[in-house]
């Protein structure tokens with residue numbers, strides 16, 4: 001029997017038998033769970049970790065030899081996961097504390113093959129989790145970020161898509177999948193923002209980095225500079241004030257032009273009314289033959 005068959009059967013049962021609302025915090029879709037299964041098998045993952053818990057915990061408790069879930073004990077996701085018959089308690093350890101508290105002090109015993117971030121979603125918590133997890137993920141390991149439609153998580157997703165430490169494997173629904181490349185890890189205790197592709201690409205003053213990367217580095221990295229591909233310009237407070245003053249002036253001019261237009265429209269309407277009244281008057285009708293004779297004479 002194929003080694004993957006029992007694991008596939010277990011995932012199939014989780015997807016078919018466990019309702020999506022088996023806890024109130026919201027679970028990942030079957031398509032996302034299948035993608036997790038597929039990648040987990042593809043990279044031969046043995047160790048995994050996630051923030052939060054739920055369907056993904058059932059899945060990773062089945063797939064991994066050792067799984068960590070950093071979660072909290074409010075709501076129903078932890079009790080419902082723990083007590084579910086498809087949960088394998090022998091593979092999984094819960095670290096029950098907000099990740100904001102548990103992760104900074106946590107000593108990982110071994111590198112991680114597979115990580116899912118799906119705990120607290122408010123800014124900056126997923127970023128904080130990323131900070132604690134990225135050094136732990138081995139080359140070839142997979143990082144999954146859920147809820148990339150939330151703007152601040154979308155920003156993390158944008159950053160990772162441009163970062164050389166990660167290959168973007170695509171998204172399923174609102175979940176992003178990344179694989180750790182061979183590129184040297186950014187030291188979590190250092191700096192080096194210009195080394196990060198996301199920053200280099202968007203930096204408003206690329207020539208200021210010539211000393212670091214050599215003339216023409218931008219074109220070599222990103223192709224020819226065009227107005228559209230250049231970085232969004234940083235706007236200073238003074239520049240912003242000037243733009244706002246210009247905008248206020250334009251708005252005043254627009255409002256004056258609108259009033260003038262309204263005055264002209266009212267004047268035209270009044271003239272039309274005078275002409276109509278004249279046309280409908282009996283003296284206008286009585287003098288009609290005279291105007292006809294005048295037209296004949298002026299034509300001849």
Ligand SMILES: C[S@@+](CC[C@H](N)C(=O)[O-])C[C@H]1O[C@@H](n2cnc3c(N)ncnc32)[C@H](O)[C@@H]1O
Nearest residue numbers: 025027028052053054055056071077098099119
């Ligand atoms: C969207 S749910 C996770 C769903 C799960 N991945 C699934 O597929 O069912 C979010 C989880 O994060 C947990 N959580 C919320 N705030 C947290 C925090 N500060 N630290 C750790 N976990 C937290 C919730 O209790 C819940 O289990």
